[in-house]
Amino acid sequence: MGPLSIRARLTLWYTGVVVAILLLVSVAAYSLLRWHMFNDLDASLFTVAGVLRDVPAADPAAPLPPDLEPLVREFLGPEFADALLQLLDPEGRVRSRALRPGLPLSREARINALRGAPTLETVDFAKGEQARLLTMPVVRGGRVVDLVQVAMPLRRTRQTLIRYVETLAVLVPLGAVLSAVGGWLLARRALRPVDRMSQSALRISAEDLSRRLERRGAEDEIDRLADTLNAMLARLQAAFGEMQRFTADAAHELRTPLTALRGGIEVALRAERSPDEYRRVLASSIEEVDQLIRLAEDLLLLSRSTVGLTATRQPVDLEPLCLEVLELGVRLAKGKGVTVSLGATAPAVVHGDAVALRRALLNLVDNAVKYTPAGGSVVISLDRTGEHVALVVEDTGIGIDSTDTRRIFEPFVRLDAGRSRDTGGSGLGLAIARSIVLAHGGTLEVESRPGGGSRFTIRLPGAPSPERSA
Numbered sequence: 001m002g003p004l005s006i007r008a009r010l011t012l013w014y015t016g017v018v019v020a021i022l023l024l025v026s027v028a029a030y031s032l033l034r035w036h037m038f039n040d041l042d043a044s045l046f047t048v049a050g051v052l053r054d055v056p057a058a059d060p061a062a063p064l065p066p067d068l069e070p071l072v073r074e075f076l077g078p079e080f081a082d083a084l085l086q087l088l089d090p091e092g093r094v095r096s097r098a099l100r101p102g103l104p105l106s107r108e109a110r111i112n113a114l115r116g117a118p119t120l121e122t123v124d125f126a127k128g129e130q131a132r133l134l135t136m137p138v139v140r141g142g143r144v145v146d147l148v149q150v151a152m153p154l155r156r157t158r159q160t161l162i163r164y165v166e167t168l169a170v171l172v173p174l175g176a177v178l179s180a181v182g183g184w185l186l187a188r189r190a191l192r193p194v195d196r197m198s199q200s201a202l203r204i205s206a207e208d209l210s211r212r213l214e215r216r217g218a219e220d221e222i223d224r225l226a227d228t229l230n231a232m233l234a235r236l237q238a239a240f241g242e243m244q245r246f247t248a249d250a251a252h253e254l255r256t257p258l259t260a261l262r263g264g265i266e267v268a269l270r271a272e273r274s275p276d277e278y279r280r281v282l283a284s285s286i287e288e289v290d291q292l293i294r295l296a297e298d299l300l301l302l303s304r305s306t307v308g309l310t311a312t313r314q315p316v317d318l319e320p321l322c323l324e325v326l327e328l329g330v331r332l333a334k335g336k337g338v339t340v341s342l343g344a345t346a347p348a349v350v351h352g353d354a355v356a357l358r359r360a361l362l363n364l365v366d367n368a369v370k371y372t373p374a375g376g377s378v379v380i381s382l383d384r385t386g387e388h389v390a391l392v393v394e395d396t397g398i399g400i401d402s403t404d405t406r407r408i409f410e411p412f413v414r415l416d417a418g419r420s421r422d423t424g425g426s427g428l429g430l431a432i433a434r435s436i437v438l439a440h441g442g443t444l445e446v447e448s449r450p451g452g453g454s455r456f457t458i459r460l461p462g463a464p465s466p467e468r469s470a
Helices: 006-053 069-076 107-114 155-202 221-269 275-306 318-333 354-370 429-439
Strands: 084-088 094-098 119-124 130-140 143-153 314-317 339-342 349-352 377-385 388-395 443-448 454-463
Touching (some): 006 130, 006 143, 107 130, 107 143, 155 221, 221 275, 314 318, 314 354, 349 354, 354 454, 429 443
Antiparallel strands (some): 084 094, 084 143, 130 143, 314 349, 349 454
């Protein structure tokens, strides 16, 4: 059996809550009704006993007349036809039985009567029936002269309570059924906008991500869900657009060296060539193949860094890493008249992938060397401020316009002719560096102006240095 739908679960929860409320209300109503009925019954008993106790007598010290039935009929009427009445002397001996005899006198009731206090009890009498019994002393002249016992059978009271329970036994299940039907209708009505939203979402495909889910304008949970889904669709549309642009740019970058490679081979095959000419063609082909290999590696690294580096994160000491990149940067700048040096450094450790971080920093140094004219300089520095580490690559190159500082981190972006593929780059260096930094929970920022050089700053969350942790 599969999981229940939301509509079914809402109906069950609604029905369960309503049934629980009905049961609680029914129990409370039954208890309240029972309390009121017994309270009214006790009040009636006190009324009867009070009438008998207050019967006027010629002698204030004389007991009540033994024949009380005419008095009860006269003063109380037929309403108390079921009343049980018994008159006892102070010793508990029966003086008169009226309106059905046979009422017991408990030890507690007798003791209370001698003290002048009435007693209410629920007692058993003939044929297993129960009655509510009041024993009240009659005090004349400061002494107890009689005990009046008045009882009312509980048969009618219990029958009334039983009929009430039977009524509840019919109404509660009926209420449960009606609440289930009502809950189903309410859940269906409440989830109808979700069904419409689901149908609309099914019509949205990867080829048409510009469509959006319609809002009702009620500013409720359904509208908030629509806003959330629309925001997700907008992100998907942007991601698909970037993926399509990336695919097109990658295809273009791959097609250029492949075309050059094919053209060179075709020219070499059109006629007989000397060994030196074939050697030149093969050397040129190897250069194009090397460029394809570098491009493929860059694409693979960019894809890997975009989805998150999977290598095990380890503490990375950034000072030796800066020295390694400095050595490689000096080699890259050899013959170009650009000076690569190490500026101020401070002990700094981060958690991450040392190889990937070295690649990101090297890409920044490589980019700086490429676009710094002869006689310029590139400086690598390392600083730690609070809980963050800053790796800085600053050059005196041609600089970047402020409107282009965001675009330079996009794959295959070359801003002008001075930044063409003839420089040996594929347009992926800064995109790879940014992806690696983001995968490490950091940021990559640039400060630049045309002709004033550029300053690239990698900020990473720091980790305790080995000296501190020791």
